[in-house]
Amino acid sequence: MSSSDITCEAPSLKPLEEALTELLNSVTPLSRPEHRPIQGALDCVLAEDIHSSIDVPGFDNSAMDGYALNIDTEQAETGQEFKVIGQAFAGQSHQGAVAAGECIRIMTGAEVPSDCNAVIMQEQCSLDGETVRIEKSVSPGNNIRRRGNDISKGDSVLKQGQRLSPAKLGVLASLGVAEVQVYKPLTVALFASGDELRSPGEPLDAGCIYESNRFVVQSMLQRLGMKVLNLGIIKDDPVALEQAFLQAAGAADAIVCSGGVSVGDADHTKNVLAKVGQVDMWKLAIKPGKPFAFGRVQGVPFFGLPGNPSSAAITFHQLALPCLCKLNGELSESGMSLRMAAPRAIRKRPGRTDFQRGVLTYSPDGQLQLEVFGQQSSGMLSTLAAANCYIKIERERGDIAAGEDIEVIPFDRWMI
Template sequence: MTQPTLEQIASCIAGYDPNAMPVAQAQEFIARLVPRVQAVERLPIRSALGRVLAHDVVSPIDVPSHDNAAMDGYAMRGMDLADDGPTLLPVAGTSFAGQPVVSVVPPAFCARIMTGAVMPDGLDTVVPQEFTTLLPDGRISIPAGIVRTGDNRRLRGEDLARGEAALKAGRVLRPADLGLLASLGQAEVPVLRRLRVAFFSTGDELRSVGEPLDEGCVYDSNRYTLWGMLTRLGVELIDLGVVRDEPDALRAAFEQAAAAADAVITSGGVSVGEADHTKRIMAELGEVLFWRIAMRPGRPLAIGRIGDGAGGRGAILFGLPGNPVAVMVTFYAFVRDALLAMAGANAEPLPVMQAISAGALRKKPGRTEYQRGTLRPTADGRWQVEITGSQGSGILRSMSQANGLVVLHHGQGNVAAGDLVDVLPFDGLV
């Protein structure tokens, strides 16, 4: 299938302006751009945590396989319950989980039953043992109004019926899903292959951890935050290190990355006026657009396709800004969901909660701002968020101190103390 060109995608975006692009517009463009992984492999369920399910899993059995007791007690017929006083019933045997069921329980009798045991034929109600009294003559006494017909019984196929889809394709498998697969007797599960993502940092001033820090140089932090964010997504990582701002070195790095990966992520070298060769090499090796996003932090962004890619169709390129906070914000605003879509995962929007702003926030309409904040519960059970000091895009400590991003939307203006604001919590995100 022929992929649309970037120009064709841009023609589908209403009001497309690469020099002043709203966040939502950029997200729409990227969603139209990214391809999906197609290759499928089968894995033991213990190796499938975090992987993307390739096909629907259809239940081959009813779960549970029989009507059974939801708790320890006595199984009985609901029709035997007395309306005007206690119900007195003799006991005819005991049913244990995993053992043959008491086959015949005469009318007006009950059976002792344990949690998970199969309900004897004709019995439809379980009274918990703590609500009963064992009388000297061997009968049990059940007070009026304690149970109703059908209480405390789990029906055959109540969780899943034979032939029903237990899990849908595109689901990122979680611990409970592994248990569900095991309950169906599934030893293996079909999953999409892992997405391959190559990443590197650019800049002559960058040094890797462990190298001496020359005058005017800084340690590269971006590869480590990218490694952490990508690891959370469960992708296959290709770390190409720090690449000097030299045409031959950049070209070799981009070509190596594009040949090995489905997606390539760089940090640095995409801002207007930067004295480096990154943008030129990007443009030479593929079809790349350079955007100015109406957001803060993270205005410059490169997007496109380069090389042949792991699937032979061109690797998707995400050229992120170089400032550490801007790298993280643009990753969460644009790259995270794109990579999940490329991996075949069903889209699940990030959880957004509302919190009371502890202080006034200055904001001009016309751009989206992401401010680092700390969420805390208030005495009355609500949530309050306080900004973590200076919001400069190079102050990575502000992200480390925060536990969420305050999202001030494109059309939003100043925020007064006490106003509600949207917050993206970090829990489960970073």
């Protein structure tokens, strides 16, 4: 395939990968740490490294209910008997020595006495008065969770820039950490532009449509833990747009607008943006979503999304969201990507990276299978709502035959 074929659809458009690199390089994390109790830190971004001040667990403990044995040989054999001299429960340790050939009754999580070197589960032994007879051989170290085998004192546990998931909060709790330093969430101003747009619940005049892009974008922003300043629908009027931009720049850390970034007579965003700020990027080699814009208003990053619903959602997800995460101090993470055979022929023109929508499921015999939707219009939101993955087709590729290798990207938690 010649270079002219590769760019035949849009020779002047910036490739997606180049655009994303430029976008990420153009934003610097806002360093605004604040302290929060861990109960209120879910999905916050850490503003500090976390090192453990303790061992976890803090003592040798039993992995199960049974008997802690003092074995003075390489292995206790089936039929060997031990004298029970005490007991230990979680939070109630056994006090005193345990001699060779002796044992104590022990519960899961209870501290194993220093004299004991193995635990046998209760189902593998029998009790006769104060004597335990083991029914299965056991070796020193069996069923003991050693001090610090999860986390050792001084270990690096969490990194600055990591998002606090439920499991990470649990780790903090296990270290006795009650409060953490996190980055203050971004405030993102959001509005849509278009005379034809109406909000849900309003009468739908002739030639008008209900506006949906703000609801998609606001939902993703809320999942990111960011605050949303929803400015509503702005008419296709340069004065109104200028006022909206200035209001947003004065109150938010970033601005997201959908609509008005194409080349129609009523698409004023570019001119207004050039007047009150700067335009750094305009139109990309991506489908859907070519009319994507990036710039700044009084220094505040601005992301201009296309008006078509799927285009707006996909460009926000693929371009704006990673930049907002970096602006919020979050470390970038690579998403999951699969290589699969195309289940059917897929039409595509070279020139733009294509994000088609599809569904990953399991067949009755447990094999992963892919369905690629026949309808891929940028104006259709229903297929995006029904999808759980992208089929990402490289910019230079054209039509794909059934069975050809393709890249499949499962939706992350921001989209699904």
